[in-house]
Amino acid sequence: MHITSWCAEMAEALVVRNLEKRFGGLRAVGDLSLTVAEGETLALIGPNGAGKSTSFNLITGYFRPDSGSVTAFGRELVGLAPYDICAHGLARTFQVARPFGKMTVLENVMTGAFLRDKKVRVARERARDAIAFVGLSAKERTAARDLTTIDQRRLEMARALATEPRVLLLDEVMAGLNHTEVDQAVTLVGQLAQRGLTIVIVEHVMRAIMAVARRIVVLDHGQKIAEGTPQEIVANEDVIRAYLGTGAHG
């Protein structure tokens, strides 16, 4: 009994406790608690304005929470700068891809790789691995600003992977992609999970969430309204109400 609970404690990659953030009178995130086990893929879903991106910004140090705590592998992250949090093993992507436009794909990803090794030769090698993984090798020397939307998302993922994260936070990487592209992205995320990476994914594309997530947390108005397996979530009354309004079951 003792041993199993101790093991469970060790296996927690990311623990969010009672996280709270207000913007003026608006409570963007209220009393949010969630736990992500090591190696798990957790999806964060909810209607627009539910507080998903705000939660990401709180976890990764872009916003400072009014109260609550975020720990990764046992270390408190609240109060750390984004680059320290990244150095601690949490890498994120942005909802709108933010490549360094005038750099090439390779240079972009090398920026991430320099976090772990300042030698150009080593960083270039590691960057090439990450680029190959997301399938961008053919465009290694293309300027990032000339990439298509999906390629920019791939680039952003490669750049995050090059920092050698233990937890990867993906903010709507599949928005705006077509059917085939979503399938490709789902495969990528699946491969990352198989490598043992812990993944937190914010997503609207339900098909993708069902395919990649083992557990889902649903937010609405900054609050957690449900948590469970994909099957449990699609059958959950509160979730349906949040998405479709009260009239749907009225």
Next chain:
Amino acid sequence: MPLGLRSGFAVDIAVRVLLFAFIGVAWNLMGGYAKQLSLGHAAYFGLGAYTSTLLLIKFGISPWIGLVAGGIVAMLASLPIGWLCFRLRGPYFAIATIATAQVFMLLFLKFRDFAWGAEGTTIPFLGNAPLMMQFSGKAPYYYIALALLVLGLVITYTIERSWMGNYLVAVGEDEDAAEAVGVNAPRIKRDIYLISAFLTALAGTFYVQYIYFIDPNTAFSFNVSVEAALVSIVGGIGTLWGPVLGTVLLEPTSALLQSWLGASHGGVQLTVYALILMAVILWRPTGLLGLLTDAYHKLVRRDG
């Protein structure tokens, strides 16, 4: 004479081209690569100039030592200035840096007992004294300015090829995205500001020794700040050779216009400057170097 320059006027222009190219290179490290558009680099130019001049006149210390001392003083000054100004981004940062240079100018204007106030002072002429950075001919000045420029270019080249160059461009492109992949943006900005301030101060010492005169309006002149940014922007911001190219175009133009029209039509060279700057920003934001690179690529494609 170097480069077969025969008249003193031609050598003077060459020295100014080299010097301002060097200031542009120093500015470009921070303003070009990291896109922290400072319009206050005159602060470091002036601090370098005053440090070495005070050491020379009050303590008889050679400007060669003053050169390094001025650089160190500028670095120390860049720390609190950076700490304050880097809280601001974009145009707000630029405006704040203008203020810093103006503050130094006022300090040196008002504290007359400390450094001669508004009248300034001439540098005592010692004849041909290489150890005191004084020469009877103009050629040595030419080679010192050339050496400074080479130093600046070597430093830029080394940084450009390393992780630091990559981090600087990343911060210049998107600071938040850079921090997301582990770039400590405040630290890299502070570090490049230190280097940029140090180099700019070297130019200040050299300039004062070259013209044998210093006063607050020369040392902390807003023109120095503007020129540093202008030559980089016109030549090609964030590139190794951009500031050099920009200076080669702008500095002789300005000097010639001033000598031809300066007496009768004051301000003409400023008007021409403004027109060149507007043309570049409107049509060629990548500067002259961008123009040449495009032309080269077109040529290569045609051949292939």
